[in-house]
Amino acid sequence: xxxxxxxxxxxVALSVAAVLAVxxxxxxxxxxxxxxxxxxxxxxHQGRVSLMGQVIGAPAGDxxxxxxxxxxxxxxxxxxxxxxxxxxxxxxxxxxRDVVVDGRLHNGVFVAVPDTLVTKCPSKYSPKR
Numbered sequence: 702x703x704x705x706x707x708x709x710x711x712x713v714a715l716s717v718a719a720v721l722a723v724x725x726x727x728x729x730x731x732x733x734x735x736x737x738x739x740x741x742x743x744x745x746h747q748g749r750v751s752l753m754g755q756v757i758g759a760p761a762g763d764x765x766x767x768x769x770x771x772x773x774x775x776x777x778x779x780x781x782x783x784x785x786x787x788x789x790x791x792x793x794x795x796x797x798r799d800v801v802v803d804g805r806l807h808n809g810v811f812v813a814v815p816d817t818l819v820t821k822c823p824s825k826y827s828p829k830r
Contacts, residue, residue: 735803740773741780743806752811753801756794757781764790773800773811783809788816 737751754773762770768785775781776799786802794800799821804813 737801739775739778739780740782741775741778743782743811746806749803749805749814751801751803752782752784752813753799754782755799756796759796760794764788773802782806782811784811784813786813786815786818788813788818791818791820793820793822794818 735749735751736746737753738746740752740754743750743752752773753776755776757772757774760769760771762768764787768787769790771784771786772781773784784802784804786804801819801821802811802813803817804811806812
């Protein structure tokens with residue numbers, strides 16, 4: 702019977718599509734993403750987070766030896782946290798720049814995951830004139 706097709710292909714294709722849809726929905730809603738926090742929200746938080754803030758003071762140390770040490774402050778606040786970071790440093794990294802870095806708070810110091818430091822371009826986030 703050349704004109705009759707088995708519905709098995711359709712059922713398999715729809716099943717695969719349904720499984721993919723459920724997976725995408727789960728990962729977008731409850732996928733366990735890394736929370737983004739500011740230094741004022743960091744105290745008492747357990748686990749890995751993305752820390753957003755502004756670099757203040759002069760960074761010290763070496764990003765490949767004992768670690769680059771700098772302070773992050775809330776972009777619109779006064780709370781600060783010391784950061785220790787190892788890994789590649791973006792060219793735009795400097796005092797006054799807004800950055801995001803992943804890591805954990807350990808004994809009052811934010812210990813960053815290597816190679817997670819990202820600078821934010823201020824012109825990209827400022828209002829157009």
